[in-house]
Amino acid sequence: MxxxxxxxxxxxxxxxxxxxxxxxxxxxxxxxxxxxxxxxxxxxxxxxxxxxxxxxxxxxxxxxxxxxxxxxxxxxxxxxxxxxxxxxxxxxxxxxxxxxxxxxxxxxxxxxxxxxxxxxxxxxxMPIFMLVHRNSPATTVAEYVALARRPNSRLTYANASVGATSHLASEMLLQSAGIEVLEVNYRGGGPAVQAVVAGEAGMVFMPAAAVMGFIRSGELRALGVASATRSPLAPEVPTFREQGFPDVEIVxxxxxxxxxxxxxxxxxxxxxxxxxxxxxxxxxxxxxxxxxxxxxxxxxxxxxxxxxxxxxxxxxxxxxxxxxx
Structure with a gap:
């Protein structure tokens, strides 16, 4: 049988x-x-x-x-x-x-x-990307860091949840680059991403699943991916290590x-x-x-x-x- x-x-x-x-x-x-x-x-x-x-x-x-x-x-x-x-x-x-x-x-x-x-x-x-508004003057992580170091910088980043991996990725970048950027808290990943799309906040780290549509449509610009190697989802986006920030690695x-x-x-x-x-x-x-x-x-x-x-x-x-x- x-x-x-x-x-x-x-x-x-x-x-x-x-x-x-x-x-x-x-x-x-x-x-x-x-x-x-x-x-x-x-x-x-x-x-x-x-x-x-x-x-x-x-x-x-x-x-x-x-x-x-x-x-x-x-x-x-x-x-x-x-x-x-x-x-x-x-x-x-x-x-x-x-x-x-x-x-x-x-x-x-x-x-x-x-x-x-x-x-x-x-x-x-899930790979995590650093994203800015499509009209941001920053096209690389180094350019973003340079903007943050300007006197009276008013850069902000959107935080979806205290202690989330996206939050820790933001804090890892600030620590690695020796910069401070104002944290703006939102109630979840969706509102945090929408805040950057709308220009209410300047930057956000977020897992790929939540942002690939915005990256592909051009509504958000990905400056870096926080994994050890480039993501096949967006192979054109360099890692932080490639851009001189090896301490920023989070998945x-x-x-x-x-x-x-x-x-x-x-x-x-x-x-x-x-x-x-x-x-x-x-x-x-x-x-x-x-x-x-x-x-x-x-x-x-x-x-x-x-x-x-x-x-x-x-x-x-x-x-x-x-x-x-």
């Missing part, structure tokens, strides 16, 4: 073996819906990616993976909710590094990342986590399923449309990555004296 399609997928991912439930009985995983907590609002880059991945996991694993948006305080509301969930594999979190690596340095939290969560793995990365990473105590076999299965989904050829057009790049890493690499990421952004928060007002 030919094996059904679901059985073929499960076998290829190593999912056919049963997992122990909390009651000690054996059952196939997943045997019911898996809640995907997204600690950011609907329509944003993290949410959009989470929905694409969840749909694929539902197809591959044969159970729904519904997205549950729990919004507030730079993602920490959703993380606190997930930290209280049963560690049985039926609640996971998809969140950016601003939530799992930066927020603990800014907030007094009711949970501890190292104690209360375990990483399933990185999923995707928005999105990862999947689970409550601490989730059984190791389930973590391994979810890691394998995510990696298989993100490497599938038919997923590539969907990832391209979201302006994200797959970051499929083995489960065992999470601990070292998370420690380094937390140390890196903790140092930036302290050096720039970033505080939640």
């Amino acid at each position: 030919p094996m059904p399609r679901r059985g073929l997928i499960a076998a290829s991912l190593g999912l056919a073996a049963p997992a122990l439930s909390s009651a000690g009985a054996q059952e196939a995983y997943p045997s019911r819906p898996v809640s995907v907590v997204v600690p950011w609002g609907p329509g944003g880059p993290t949410d959009a990616f989470a929905r694409v991945l969840s749909q694929r996991l539902s197809t591959d694993l044969g159970q729904p993976f519904p997205v549950d948006n729990r919004v507030g305080a730079n993602g920490t509301i959703g993380m606190a909710f997930a930290a209280r969930a049963r560690p049985d594999g039926y609640t996971v979190v998809i969140a950016p590094n601003s939530t799992y690596a930066v927020a603990p340095h800014l907030y007094q939290l009711p949970y501890n990342n190292e104690r209360d969560f375990v990483g399933i793995g990185l999923l995707v990365s 928005e990473h999105v990862a999947m986590l689970a409550p601490a105590g989730t059984p190791q076999p389930i973590l391994e299965r979810l890691n394998a399923a995510c990696r298989a989904a993100l490497r599938a050829p038919d997923m590539q057009p969907r990832l391209d449309a979201l302006a994200v790049t797959a970051e499929t890493r083995p489960l065992g690499e999470w601990a070292a990555y998370a420690a380094a990421e937390s140390a890196k952004w903790g140092a930036v928060v302290r050096a720039r004296n970033i505080r939640v007002q």
Whole structure:
């Protein structure tokens, strides 16, 4: 008898073996819906990616993976909710590094990342661009820095959220260049980008997913990309390193986590399923449309990555004296 399609997928991912439930009985995983907590609002880059991945996991694993948006305080509301969930594999979190690596340095939290969560793995990365109004006199990062150094400079930058990767990228540039630019706070990435399009603020850093349309239409000018190499989304935009600012390097990473105590076999299965989904050829057009790049890493690499990421952004928060007002 030919094996059904679901059985073929499960076998290829190593999912056919049963997992122990909390009651000690054996059952196939997943045997019911898996809640995907997204600690950011609907329509944003993290949410959009989470929905694409969840749909694929539902197809591959044969159970729904519904997205549950729990919004507030730079993602920490959703993380606190997930930290209280049963560690049985039926609640996971998809969140950016601003939530799992930066927020603990800014907030007094009711949970501890190292104690209360375990990483399933990185999923995707998003390049971050520095953007100015289309009529700005600056066409390079160096020209922007020169403008900021002029006496009585009135340059401003739009901040979408305190502690977001876009905010930290702005602060990294100011520190690297030895300049100060007035910060103007907005309620989210959309309003921050629109403020620069309208000329209300002079500059913004933002993940590609939120701004590629403005770059391609010419409404915003990209001066630099903060990743280690140029982005294939806009290969004409040089990196900060190329322009003499090697300290400005930041990428928005999105990862999947689970409550601490989730059984190791389930973590391994979810890691394998995510990696298989993100490497599938038919997923590539969907990832391209979201302006994200797959970051499929083995489960065992999470601990070292998370420690380094937390140390890196903790140092930036302290050096720039970033505080939640």
